[in-house]
Amino acid sequence: MPRISAATVPEHRHQVHRRIFDAFADLMAQESYDAITMARIAERAGLGRTAIYHHFPDKAAVVVGFASAETEAYVAELEERLASTPDPVLRMRYYIRHQLEAGHTFHMGLGVQLVGRLPDSSRRAIRAHVTAVEDVLRRILAEGVESGTMTVPDPDTALALVHACLTPRDLPSEQVESFVLRALGCP
Template sequence: MPKILGDSLEEHRAETTRRVFAAFVRLVSEHGYAGVSMSDIAREAGVGRTSLYNHFRDKEDILLEYAMDETSRYVADLERAMSQAASPIERLRIYVREYLHLAESFHFGLGPEVYAVLSPEAGRQIHEHIRVVEDVLRRTLREASAAGEIPPQDPEIVVPLVHAALQGRRLPTGPGAEEALRTVESFVLRALGAD
């Protein structure tokens, strides 16, 4: 009989999922998506293959579930931080800062190699996860424009530009970190036309 992780089936499922996600990220980082099998993931996660298949159909299913989990947690953290702001422009500032800080602790980009092998349906689902993050910025841009804090602009054009300015940006730690953060923040806000 398989061992139950935790005190209930719900805890078992959550712990199994946590282990599988951690194993998946570790293995894909080391060996690439194509170099990892379901058996590898089960062994690394410390769960039986049958148990793994009871939770996930295949690697693509693991990737999609992982992306959904990461995106949900990321957006919740982002929204929590932005909820403290008194104005839309302040929410934009927080968005930039949190995007840079939170991007350090979330594994969004498993790389183009992973996305190149996804089925068209999985690709659409991954894009929907990305869109959830973009929607936070779209809404905030509309609010800032309605409040007269930035000029009216098309969020469909502006959102990819803002993310391009932020993507892959690694901020220094220690002395100079706050100045670097303010510089990136100022650049984005000036590009949006904020005073």
């Protein structure tokens, strides 16, 4: 029986998963998804060649697990940041800044090219994680409309347009923030 490197089995499993996700992220930063194998992820994570399969059945499952862990951390950090103010306009400013700042890390390589190579079940699982981030924005938009500080005739369209504005990472953050707030009719 393998030794665990933590006080509890769940903690050990979490640590191993984190090592696998870090290894996957490192490899994705260096090469294409197709060039990465489970054996290479295991090696980079410091696991035996077959030990990784005790945690994930295949590379697509690693991607889904990675996306899940990253999304949970991202949303938790975002929610913590938003909890400091009830003002919807300030909450929107925080949301925009967080997306622009933390998005560089969070959106690592999980673009259309990668997600398009995954099985349908994996794509649906990743979409569920994207929905968690969208739900935060949807809530801020609803609060803005309710308080009268935002004009949002169609929340779904506004959500898509706000996220489209936050996609380019090379634009000045202040200008993106100003543009989005004006588009939402914020004072």
